[in-house]
Amino acid sequence: MHIEKIYYRLKSDLRDGASEEITLVGIPAEDESTAYCVERLRTIAQESKLPNKWQVLEEIKDKVNTIRTLDTRIADRTKVWNELAHFLRTQGVNPDIPNAPLSLPGLPQQIDGEIVEVKDDF
Known part of the structure; x- marks a missing residue:
């Protein structure tokens, strides 16, 4: 059959x-x-099964929090660097020391793309 x-x-x-x-x-x-x-x-x-939306939103939230933490750490380190450079310049120890670089070598100044807002009302 x-x-x-x-x-x-x-x-x-x-x-x-x-x-x-x-x-x-x-x-x-x-x-x-x-x-x-x-x-x-x-x-x-x-x-063909879609991923769990709550799991995806949790991963997005974790990545955003990681980026915010890194931005805060970079801002803090830049502030410390600039304060130390200012101190060394004013004391005459190293008058040619520059402030912290605004960007790292090898990395683009700006990332091109669109800002996408994630909404929870699926």
Whole structure:
């Protein structure tokens, strides 16, 4: 007996009480077993699954906090450098010492791109 079509229904929870049902249709080849066709459809469904939105938002929040921490540390180090340079210049120890560089060598002055706001109301 040859099965002509296999229907694989997947119901996924979209959070907030909503759900979505997807139906995949597989047509097995003459030499293909039903179990293999179902496994193939299951693999397709798993690969098309979206990541957990709360996990993604948590990762974004962590990255933003890391950037803010690094910006604060850079600003603090720059302030200390500039104060030390000013002290050394006024004392005559090293009158040619420069202030902290505004950018690091090898890094672009400005990163081109668009600012994207993330909203939690999915």
